[in-house]
Amino acid sequence: MTAPPATQPTLAFDTAFARYEAIRPRLPAAGTPGAGRLAAGLRDTLGDFDGYLFDSFGVLNVGETAIVGAAECLLSLRQLGKPFCILTNAASYTSAEAFHKYQRLGLDIHPEEILSSRDVLFRHLETAHAGRCWGAIAAAEDRFADTEADLRHLHDLTDWDAAEGFLFLSAVRWTVADQDRLVAALQRNPRPVLVGNPDLVAPREDGLTVEPGFWAHDLQDRAGITVEYFGKPFGDAFAIAAERLGGGRLGMVGDTLHTDILGGQAAGHGTILVTDHGLFKGRDVAPFIAASRIGPDWIIPTI
Ligand SMILES: [Mg+2]
Missing domain, CATH: 3.40.50.1000 (HAD superfamily/HAD-like)
Known part of the structure; x- marks a missing residue:
């Protein structure tokens, strides 16, 4: 993986933990503590x-x-x-x-012996959403070689209404301006949003980077849509x-x-x-x- 650009936002640990607690109603129930x-x-x-x-x-x-x-x-x-x-x-x-x-x-x-959330998401695409054209939020070098589904880099689409749904695979290129544009696009024309990485943050050398799950919960809050998550x-x-x-x-x-x-x-x-x-x-x-x-x-x- 390439290093994230300087634009990828970071969060303080306590802020990230509080956000995880705030979205608990959208997560599975934890059960009895061990x-x-x-x-x-x-x-x-x-x-x-x-x-x-x-x-x-x-x-x-x-x-x-x-x-x-x-x-x-x-x-x-x-x-x-x-x-x-x-x-x-x-x-x-x-x-x-x-x-x-x-x-x-x-x-x-x-x-x-390897199962990634990406595998789980792509398996779901091929069974539940055959034929749909997806705008994928992904790293620039991603060729989508491991799926038969119709994926286009969202950053390559001039008209985001050309996408029949959105896949969130990587936050490495995603900015606040992109997020605002997607919220507006979904408010105007609601479409499915599927997330391949439910994590809110990831630890890196210089702090906690904001990951697809973080942006997806913000989309749910602001665009009033339902999002499907794949992975832990x-x-x-x-x-x-x-x-x-x-x-x-x-x-x-x-x-x-x-x-x-x-x-x-x-x-x-x-x-x-x-x-x-x-x-x-x-x-x-x-x-x-x-x-x-x-x-x-x-x-x-x-x-
Ligand atoms: Mg880990």
Whole structure:
């Protein structure tokens, strides 16, 4: 991925957390908070689970760097016969590109062990919306090679009314002016909006960047439309991943409360929060668990 341009807005942590809480009515219900057992690593949770769902950023890697111990953890799960699936909200690039990235990082992950929110969205497009012409909000280099659906870069369309619906895959080029234009277009002519990354923010070197989910909730607020979300914490991604793993007791391993932990619990899985590398890096997670009442079963610093 290329670095975001300076125009991509950022949010303060407390602002992002408050926004996640404000949109809770639009997220699945979290269920009963887990016990929050503290442990040193994933090995301490092995007795509880037959297989694992892993978030990527903040759990296996941070950007283009693998987290120390991640490769060994995946290898030991293979040796123990515990299946796993990477369940990521990365919608800017294809699962084939994700596979090559993991190869570069030295992580032994097979193509069929990767499920991105982009895959879930494209699967839905081909079954529920055949023949529709979409204006896609996406990274400039995205060729949409992994879908048969009719996608055009929204930034290449002079007339946004030419789009029969909108897909939000990447916020890397999206600006406040673009958002205002889309709100006006939807107020004038309401159309479906489908979001391939429900995250509000993503941790980067220089702060939390605003992601497609953030803009999509703003669209719902301002244009009065319904938006469909694909990826964590919503159920479709969990259902497809669990089917691939053949069921059993599954543990969702992630670094965020409102996507990984809430989504895992809502799907009926166990949950393991990783605190040292992602959203909660450098913070005490306890007050945020108390405030949100999203409580993981386990809390580990790293896998
Ligand atoms: Mg993450």
